[in-house]
Amino acid sequence: xxxxxxxxxxxxxxxxxxxxxxxxxxxxxxxxxxxxxxxxxxxxxxxxxxxxxxxxxxxxxxxxxxxxxxxxxxxxxxxxxxxxxxxxxxxxxxxxxxxxxxxxxxxxxxxxxxxxxxxxxxxxxxxxxxxxxxxxxxxxxxxxxxxxxxxxxxxxxxxxxxxxxxxxxxxxxxxxxxxxxxxxxxxxxxxxxxxxxxxxxxxxxxxxxxxxxxxxxxxxxxxxxxxxxxxxxxxxxxxxxxxxxxxxxxxxxxxxxxxxxxxxxxxxxxxxxxxxxxxxxxxxxxxxxxxxxxxxxxxxxxxxxxxxxxxxxxxxxxxxxxxxxxxxxxxxxxxxxxxxxxxxxxxxxxxxxxxxxxxxxxxxxxxxxxxxxxxxxxxxxxxxxxxxxxxxxxxxxxxxxxxxxxxxxxxxxxxxxxxxxxxxxxxxxxxxxxxxxxxxxxxxxxxxxxxxxxxxxxxxxxxxxxxxxxxxxxxxxxxxxxxxxxxxxxxxxxxxxxxxxxxxxxxxxxxxxxxxxxxxxxxxxxxxxxxxxxxxxxxxxxxxxxxxxxxxxxxxxxxxxxxxxxxxxxxxxxxxxxxxxxxxxxxxxxxxxxxxxxxxxxxxxxxxxxxxxxxxxxxxxxxxxxxxxxxxxxxxxxxxxxxxxxxxxxxxxxxxxxxxxxxxxxxxxxxxxxxxxxxxxxxxxxxxxxxxxxxxxxxxxxxxxxxxxxxxxxxxxxxxxxxxxxxxxxxxxxxxxxxxxxxxxxxxxxxxxxxxx
Numbered sequence: 001x002x003x004x005x006x007x008x009x010x011x012x013x014x015x016x017x018x019x020x021x022x023x024x025x026x027x028x029x030x031x032x033x034x035x036x037x038x039x040x041x042x043x044x045x046x047x048x049x050x051x052x053x054x055x056x057x058x059x060x061x062x063x064x065x066x067x068x069x070x071x072x073x074x075x076x077x078x079x080x081x082x083x084x085x086x087x088x089x090x091x092x093x094x095x096x097x098x099x100x101x102x103x104x105x106x107x108x109x110x111x112x113x114x115x116x117x118x119x120x121x122x123x124x125x126x127x128x129x130x131x132x133x134x135x136x137x138x139x140x141x142x143x144x145x146x147x148x149x150x151x152x153x154x155x156x157x158x159x160x161x162x163x164x165x166x167x168x169x170x171x172x173x174x175x176x177x178x179x180x181x182x183x184x185x186x187x188x189x190x191x192x193x194x195x196x197x198x199x200x201x202x203x204x205x206x207x208x209x210x211x212x213x214x215x216x217x218x219x220x221x222x223x224x225x226x227x228x229x230x231x232x233x234x235x236x237x238x239x240x241x242x243x244x245x246x247x248x249x250x251x252x253x254x255x256x257x258x259x260x261x262x263x264x265x266x267x268x269x270x271x272x273x274x275x276x277x278x279x280x281x282x283x284x285x286x287x288x289x290x291x292x293x294x295x296x297x298x299x300x301x302x303x304x305x306x307x308x309x310x311x312x313x314x315x316x317x318x319x320x321x322x323x324x325x326x327x328x329x330x331x332x333x334x335x336x337x338x339x340x341x342x343x344x345x346x347x348x349x350x351x352x353x354x355x356x357x358x359x360x361x362x363x364x365x366x367x368x369x370x371x372x373x374x375x376x377x378x379x380x381x382x383x384x385x386x387x388x389x390x391x392x393x394x395x396x397x398x399x400x401x402x403x404x405x406x407x408x409x410x411x412x413x414x415x416x417x418x419x420x421x422x423x424x425x426x427x428x429x430x431x432x433x434x435x436x437x438x439x440x441x442x443x444x445x446x447x448x449x450x451x452x453x454x455x456x457x458x459x460x461x462x463x464x465x466x467x468x469x470x471x472x473x474x475x476x477x478x479x480x481x482x483x484x485x486x487x488x489x490x491x492x493x494x495x496x497x498x499x500x501x502x503x504x505x506x507x508x509x510x511x512x513x514x515x516x517x518x519x520x521x522x523x524x525x526x527x528x529x530x531x532x533x534x535x536x537x538x539x540x541x542x543x544x545x546x547x548x549x550x551x552x553x554x555x556x557x558x559x560x561x562x563x564x565x566x567x568x569x570x571x572x573x574x575x576x577x578x579x580x581x582x583x584x585x586x587x588x589x590x591x592x593x594x595x596x597x598x599x600x601x602x603x604x605x606x607x608x609x610x611x612x613x614x615x616x617x618x619x620x621x622x623x624x625x626x627x628x629x630x631x632x633x634x635x636x637x638x639x640x641x642x643x644x645x646x647x648x649x650x651x652x653x654x655x656x657x658x659x660x661x662x663x664x665x666x667x668x669x670x671x672x673x674x675x676x677x678x679x680x681x682x683x684x685x686x687x688x689x690x691x692x693x694x695x696x697x698x699x700x701x702x703x704x705x706x707x708x709x710x711x712x713x714x715x716x717x718x719x720x721x722x723x724x725x726x727x728x729x730x731x732x733x734x735x736x737x738x739x740x741x742x743x744x745x746x747x748x749x750x751x752x753x754x755x756x757x
Contacts (some may be wrong), residue, residue: 009324057358259283495520689725
């Protein structure tokens with residue numbers, strides 16, 4: 001038997017973020033649609049060539065997306081919200097795709113965006129309306145399959161499965177059961193599969209990651225019916241990832257498909273037992289190379305696990321990545337500044353392809369020597385002084401160092417804070433960052449490259465902070481921020497100032513659309529070497545009598561938006577980060593920074609996909625926030641900010657954070673997220689985001705007032721703050737000033753109405 005290899009997808013952004021650059025040129029009118037499409041083709045062809053040269057047997061096609069692969073499926077199905085069509089006869093084209101993703105000025109709102117399972121990737125949420133007519137409307141997948149076949153590749157198309165697609169979407173307008181849509185979208189999938197069959201495709205990777213969830217019974221039941229209709233000749237590899245599917249095997253094993261892919265890096269499997277439960281004729285794909293982290297694989301471990309099962313002599317066994325490599329940087333070879341020892345611990349997307357080739361060769365020849373050299377650095381890593389810090393371990397081991405509660409409860413603190421700050425009703429603030437202009441990015445880059453002196457750098461940052469403070473004062477915002485001009489990224493910046501992290505120059509991964517992030521890598525024990533934010537926070541506060549927030553990123557977010565080490569638990573890493581942040585919080589307080597925001601936008605995305613494991617995660621996640629924030633005085637006001645979160649099922653844990661003020665992203669959900677705060681009788685203060693910063697639309701005063709009045713139905717005005725729904729770094733200054741001007745005017749308008757009544 002020959003073991004073949006494949007990956008579940010490759011990064012789509014291009015080695016040097018060519019897709020991002022092309023998108024932004026197109027959006028600004030500096031690139032035609034034909035030029036944009038040509039750039040996409042270049043990226044795809046380079047990706048395919050790289051994979052082939054690295055030894056990948058089946059080349060994935062369908063992993064490229066102009067914005068998001070879920071949105072690509074929306075386009076394929078013709079599931080276009082009416083507001084994103086120019087008229088009823090409007091073409092479904094790439095501009096339509098971008099309108100769904102980004103909205104369109106002046107008043108066409110974008111579709112909602114949220115996290116893809118428990119990752120830091122975002123997808124555009126499908127909208128389901130009762131009268132939508134579904135039809136095959138976007139042939140991107142077929143065009144790309146034809147493109148790859150013409151180049152001579154052995155092609156494996158990738159499509160998002162229909163049930164996961166429905167699970168990820170939301171009903172809009174009149175309520176109905178989403179599962180009723182299946183009868184309308186099955187013919188579209190059948191058409192696509194027939195087209196692929198006609199092209200001689202061997203098998204199709206059909207992604208159903210919803211199968212790792214604890215699904216309601218009616219959703220489980222839907223799978224058999226759907227796949228019976230899709231069993232029309234082309235082989236289907238039912239593809240799962242991010243966790244185990246063992247709890248759902250009672251129905252999965254009976255599905256009319258021809259193979260199954262499982263994620264062995266995230267899911268707990270008794271592999272021998274699992275294999276015994278699936279049909280003998282099924283293709284079995286084992287996800288052994290972690291698509292969500294950047295560590296070199298222990299190929300010896302995987303060889304010892306897989307080789308014995310080859311004696312089972314199944315018809316087809318594939319080895320592959322655990323999930324799409326979308327979540328990893330592209331190529332380690334272009335990193336010239338990483339320490340050599342550290343570099344030997346890592347593998348990016350290209351190296352992960354090479355790992356699969358190495359492992360498949362070793363398995364096919366029963367020669368473990370082929371992988372000994374590759375695995376050696378990982379085995380030796382645990383002895384490195386870059387990994388171990390005795391002082392950190394000692395601090396964590398002392399129970400006297402742990403303080404999880406504020407000195408007094410919120411009710412007492414709020415009285416003292418109210419007396420101290422004397423804010424008006426509906427106080428206004430922003431979330432933290434202000435526009436990161438080309439000029440400010442160049443200043444940071446020039447300083448890093450040694451092109452300007454430290455003094456020149458500091459003067460530039462000071463000038464930017466002065467501008468940000470001046471604009472906020474002119475707008476009459478109540479609680480100011482310094483704008484974060486010194487920060488490239490809310491996680492990377494802190495990682496650069498904490499021991500235990502390393503950084504890449506080109507380790508970009510896609511967050512959404514054109515937004516790419518460069519996650520830090522946690523290689524060892526984490527500690528704070530010296531104060532991180534004090535200098536610029538103090539300077540900003542010296543420019544104004546209004547309070548300026550100290551801005552920190554929380555321990556869970558730093559952890560989850562980094563590539564974590566894998567030799568200790570996530571809980572232990574987060575606790576190390578929490579102690580470092582607690583030191584920073586106390587230093588800010590000593591320097592008279594009286595409002596401190598600790599952002600935890602990633603708190604919910606860290607939830608395990610199996611609900612039965614939630615309580616353990618939430619317990620330590622909440623405690624790390626408490627550890628960071630609880631040592632301050634009653635009069636120091638702690639804020640936190642959360643993104644893309646549904647709070648209904650974790651509101652009790654949100655309450656345990658005991659932040660004085662929580663700001664949340666609610667603009668795209670029409671304030672409905674606040675229902676959970678009302679139902680729970682949440683007593684602390686809340687700042688619902690009253691406009692969507694991901695859209696270029698300027699919110700009108702009428703719209704903001706409408707949203708604030710809607711928020712009042714859930715939270716009384718005396719506990720409401722007024723703020724955008726996220727940081728403003730990606731917007732331009734004109735948009736920001738106009739939007740904030742309307743935000744402040746709206747707050748004042750409602751204050752006046754309250755006084756009159």
